[in-house]
Amino acid sequence: MPDPDALVGAVRRARAAGGIRCAWWSPCPDNLSGTIARAATVSRLAEAARELDLVVVPE
Structure with a gap:
């Protein structure tokens, strides 16, 4: 499991750089x-x- 704050930061940085992240496995x-x-x-x-509007894909 990733660190929740690290996940938020990574998604925000990716989106700011023009990448679209919409799912998290x-x-x-x-x-x-x-x-x-x-x-x-x-x-x-x-x-x-929820905050980032991500789809969670559980394994």
């Missing part, structure tokens, strides 16, 4: 480490997706 549990995100992290990521 979300592996859970994390494919590399097998860890599961805390509920607070998932909740903040959902808020960020």
Whole structure:
């Protein structure tokens, strides 16, 4: 799971540079480490997706 604030910053920078980011792919549990995100992290990521009008694609 990405850091919610890092995701927001990355999407905003991409959009400011002319790139259009409209989807976020979300592996859970994390494919590399097998860890599961805390509920607070998932909740903040959902808020960020709403704020940025992103489609979340869960795995």
